[in-house]
Amino acid sequence: MTERIEVFPGDEVAVEEEYLASDGTFANDGKIYASQVGTLVLDDDECVARVVTPNPPNVLRTGDIVYAVVADIRNTMATADVVAKEGTKRGLGGETYATIHVSKISQGYTDDVSRELRKGDYIRARVTGISPSLQLTTRDDHLGVIRSLCGACKTELVRKGKGLYCTNCERSFFRKLADDYGDVKP
Numbered sequence: 001m002t003e004r005i006e007v008f009p010g011d012e013v014a015v016e017e018e019y020l021a022s023d024g025t026f027a028n029d030g031k032i033y034a035s036q037v038g039t040l041v042l043d044d045d046e047c048v049a050r051v052v053t054p055n056p057p058n059v060l061r062t063g064d065i066v067y068a069v070v071a072d073i074r075n076t077m078a079t080a081d082v083v084a085k086e087g088t089k090r091g092l093g094g095e096t097y098a099t100i101h102v103s104k105i106s107q108g109y110t111d112d113v114s115r116e117l118r119k120g121d122y123i124r125a126r127v128t129g130i131s132p133s134l135q136l137t138t139r140d141d142h143l144g145v146i147r148s149l150c151g152a153c154k155t156e157l158v159r160k161g162k163g164l165y166c167t168n169c170e171r172s173f174f175r176k177l178a179d180d181y182g183d184v185k186p
């Protein structure tokens with residue numbers, strides 16, 4: 001039997017002797033409470049209490065594909081601000097500051113983060129971890145830089161062979177490019 005009741009955050013919904021806390025709930029001192037507005041589902045078959053909301057927050061999970069802007073380059077990693085999750089138009093809830101370790105940037109060996117990514121690059125990445133912090137990778141062919149601007153003149157760089165080229169400055173650059181660089185519109 002599955003019972004359904006409308007609940008609000010902080011409402012006591014069950015006890016841990018009978019159910020385990022699941023999505024939309026948390027346990028404290030042997031009691032289970034709602035952590036969001038929604039419909040309480042007490043699932044007797046699985047012995048879990050969960051709160052289902054009609055408009056759930058857009059929370060990142062391991063494996064999600066995200067779009068981000070590189071915020072900083074350091075010796076062994078890049079930091080990025082995640083701006084969107086692929087397949088959704090809704091804003092993100094939760095942590096959006098992420099790191100990309102040098103070993104997770106490219107399929108080949110990389111010892112220089114600044115050769116693969118630059119501050120301001122728009123990238124497509126996969127979430128590889130959410131705890132203790134948000135971690136990303138761009139190792140796959142479909143992941144990497146999807147849009148980049150020239151550091152000198154701010155002209156959008158175009159793909160030329162395996163690298164990027166500034167038509168204004170006539171300079172070439174290397175990046176870890178996504179296979180569809182230039183075809184993705186912000």
